[in-house]
Amino acid sequence: MAKTIAQHIMDAHQAREDAEVTRAIQDIAHEFEPYIIKQRRHFHRHPEPSLHEVRTTQDIANQLDAMNIPYEQPLKTGLVATLRGTAPDAYKADGTPRRRILLRADIDALPVTEQTNEPFASENEGYMHACGHDCHIAMMLGACQILRHMTDDIRGEIRIVFQPSEENGQGGKMMMDAGVTKGVDGVFAMHIWSEVEAGTISCEPGPRMANTDWFRIDVTGTSCHGAMPQKGADAVMAVSAIVTALQTIVSRDLSPYEPAVVTIGEIHGGTARNVIAGSAYLAGTVRTYSDNTHELMPGLIERIVVHTAAALGAEAKLTDYTVANYKVENQPEAAARCRASVVKVLGEEGVGRYQGTMSGEDFSWYLREVPGVLAFVGTRNPAIGATFAQHSCYYKVDESVLAKGSMVAARYALDFLAE
Numbered sequence: 001m002a003k004t005i006a007q008h009i010m011d012a013h014q015a016r017e018d019a020e021v022t023r024a025i026q027d028i029a030h031e032f033e034p035y036i037i038k039q040r041r042h043f044h045r046h047p048e049p050s051l052h053e054v055r056t057t058q059d060i061a062n063q064l065d066a067m068n069i070p071y072e073q074p075l076k077t078g079l080v081a082t083l084r085g086t087a088p089d090a091y092k093a094d095g096t097p098r099r100r101i102l103l104r105a106d107i108d109a110l111p112v113t114e115q116t117n118e119p120f121a122s123e124n125e126g127y128m129h130a131c132g133h134d135c136h137i138a139m140m141l142g143a144c145q146i147l148r149h150m151t152d153d154i155r156g157e158i159r160i161v162f163q164p165s166e167e168n169g170q171g172g173k174m175m176m177d178a179g180v181t182k183g184v185d186g187v188f189a190m191h192i193w194s195e196v197e198a199g200t201i202s203c204e205p206g207p208r209m210a211n212t213d214w215f216r217i218d219v220t221g222t223s224c225h226g227a228m229p230q231k232g233a234d235a236v237m238a239v240s241a242i243v244t245a246l247q248t249i250v251s252r253d254l255s256p257y258e259p260a261v262v263t264i265g266e267i268h269g270g271t272a273r274n275v276i277a278g279s280a281y282l283a284g285t286v287r288t289y290s291d292n293t294h295e296l297m298p299g300l301i302e303r304i305v306v307h308t309a310a311a312l313g314a315e316a317k318l319t320d321y322t323v324a325n326y327k328v329e330n331q332p333e334a335a336a337r338c339r340a341s342v343v344k345v346l347g348e349e350g351v352g353r354y355q356g357t358m359s360g361e362d363f364s365w366y367l368r369e370v371p372g373v374l375a376f377v378g379t380r381n382p383a384i385g386a387t388f389a390q391h392s393c394y395y396k397v398d399e400s401v402l403a404k405g406s407m408v409a410a411r412y413a414l415d416f417l418a419e
Contacts, residue, residue: 049127173365211326
């Protein structure tokens, strides 16, 4: 059906308003870009591990205080801030917002010893922001700077969650249990990403990050003298065979069209170099996309573990299998909104493309309750050495992308609340 003249006039008016909002976002982001980079470097210099982000929390609080943005601390670490819109229709007659969106940034670091030689390298020996959470804090503080100058355009309420303990998969669930998603209509998060080109942002719909599970296998053999192996059952030998056999799950038990990873990250066994080990254990992680494959994995692992050990005269048991977090799956409508926000502030050239990753993210807990999107903010730039993978001791980022992330977060929030 053809549009009426009134509809064309309304569309033109809306386009002008959109353009003005975009220009305001870009201008404020440009003004605060040095601030965003400064914050990133500060938090990079002072990393703290999961559930111990005490200084990090206080430093974020100091920045929110300076912006006059109120916040609460529902957990020992982390913060939940609130930006109230002042648009005429931001709140209903009963005082509730017409819409509420949650923006989330994780704040913890990793037990990694930094080797980047950056002038702002970690001063907390043995810990490093090797996954970009320092960037997440900085980008979200940048988004706060933009949005606090644009409250007349906020048609509702924005809840900003600075979440602890993402790296061990606990923080998202803890914040959920504390009620941060109560009354929320949509959620949004960003992850700086080393496999996406700098200057682009990827937010395709569907599965983006994998189900993440942890497991432990305990093996019991019979110890004996190392020169008399026939007298015992070697637990280390059994563990070694189990490691190899577990890889047949992906290559033989699953369809080639079902992405999956089984990784052994720890092996412990033995007490002396001349003693056949009587016990050993290994620990690892499983990553999957398919719900069916996710459900099958514990049984497949246990079958291989039990029978492989038995073939070598030992006993083995899957003693722990824990779901750390479920897959991150972008809702199609939210992904389309995010793409539109990227185009508005960065142009079509800002749209990144990425197939997704088998890495995990506990933002999935939010997405299981509230529709939303996680966007990958590209930081890959070989010219400055920003090519190392997440969790590398050499991990670097292209800091020119940080203000872009702040702009997209702000634009997304405004667009969501305006619907």
